Amino acid sequence: MSIVAPLTQSGRTPRVCVIVPAFGVAHLLADALDSMLGQHFTQWECIVIDDGAPDDVAGAVRPYLADPRIRFLTTPNHGVSAARNAAIAASHAPLIALLDGDDLFRPAYLATMVPLLEADPAIRFATCNAMMFGAVSQPRLCLHKPQGSSDGVRGSLTDVLDRSFGVYIGTCFRRVDFDRIGGFDTSMTQAEDLDLWVRLMQLGGHAYFVDQILGDYRVRANSASAHAGRMLIGNMRVYEKARATLPVDHVAQPLITQLINHTQCAISFEHAMDRVIDGEIQRGLNELRQVRTLVNGPVWACSFALWRIFPQLAQPMLRWRRRSHRRGAQHNGILAGRADIPS
Numbered sequence: 001m002s003i004v005a006p007l008t009q010s011g012r013t014p015r016v017c018v019i020v021p022a023f024g025v026a027h028l029l030a031d032a033l034d035s036m037l038g039q040h041f042t043q044w045e046c047i048v049i050d051d052g053a054p055d056d057v058a059g060a061v062r063p064y065l066a067d068p069r070i071r072f073l074t075t076p077n078h079g080v081s082a083a084r085n086a087a088i089a090a091s092h093a094p095l096i097a098l099l100d101g102d103d104l105f106r107p108a109y110l111a112t113m114v115p116l117l118e119a120d121p122a123i124r125f126a127t128c129n130a131m132m133f134g135a136v137s138q139p140r141l142c143l144h145k146p147q148g149s150s151d152g153v154r155g156s157l158t159d160v161l162d163r164s165f166g167v168y169i170g171t172c173f174r175r176v177d178f179d180r181i182g183g184f185d186t187s188m189t190q191a192e193d194l195d196l197w198v199r200l201m202q203l204g205g206h207a208y209f210v211d212q213i214l215g216d217y218r219v220r221a222n223s224a225s226a227h228a229g230r231m232l233i234g235n236m237r238v239y240e241k242a243r244a245t246l247p248v249d250h251v252a253q254p255l256i257t258q259l260i261n262h263t264q265c266a267i268s269f270e271h272a273m274d275r276v277i278d279g280e281i282q283r284g285l286n287e288l289r290q291v292r293t294l295v296n297g298p299v300w301a302c303s304f305a306l307w308r309i310f311p312q313l314a315q316p317m318l319r320w321r322r323r324s325h326r327r328g329a330q331h332n333g334i335l336a337g338r339a340d341i342p343s
Helices: 026-037 057-066 080-089 109-119 157-161 175-180 192-201 228-245 253-277 281-290 298-309 311-324
Strands: 016-021 044-050 070-074 095-098 123-134 172-174 206-219
Touching: 016 026, 016 080, 016 109, 026 044, 026 057, 044 057, 044 080, 057 070, 095 109, 095 175, 109 123, 109 172, 109 206, 123 192, 157 192, 157 253, 172 175, 175 192, 192 206, 192 228, 228 253, 253 281, 253 311, 281 298, 281 311, 298 311
Parallel strands: 016 044, 016 095, 044 070, 123 206
Antiparallel strands: 095 172, 123 172
């Protein structure tokens, strides 16, 4: 790992370090860094990390290195988890905030989050609401309802597991907690964020939701989170890890069993849709019918009835469904609102 721009601190020690992985988003990085320079709270450091990106991240970040709070690290490409771990290891601040290189913080983000965590040691991580933009039909809120199962702002381990406490952008946590759980799991290629939140919550305390729009979440059609099947496999790994590490009599164990069963069925559903879309129409439809209990409502009932008469219509209809239910699309149809299934 090489430090392209060394840290220089003038005056006060940073209270928070913002980690910005920038693989493949050099053309968008200026938006993220401009959002850092626009923060009302100024006692921060920011580490941009390039883990072998195919584009010119160094060129994109170079104009910002005049600000001594911003540093640039390079590492070999071992995935976003390893990149974040390396950047956090190089940080100095007691708090860590995560900002993807294609997203933005609004000016009040750090001014809100930093005092919140400093005042309440029971908060394992804090997040906020944000606006989705980019590959969506129109900008819209990431979260539309109170979070968690208690007062609408605090979330438990089970709330994080079943996604009744949602996280889209702007998560802030303590470096000491991050170190206690061993950082991001570098063997995770999907759902690595959920895995970190779940392991942080196993330390006790609660998650906290700030019901303000403090960030902007960019949806890209080719982003990893756009592919439901891979995300489901990542979620399954998170649930299996939690089941193995929690005591057998833990209150979350029944929920984890339910989530694993639901996710196994959902993976089967995605695989069956893949068969139909790839041209194995009859075999795929037979497999879809086996896990049809995952979906309900008049639209799906009519669709299955139609496919019995005209099976060839299943391919274009399911291809459309796959496109329209990528991350950022409106939540209609299959498993809409199901916390354990990404849409």
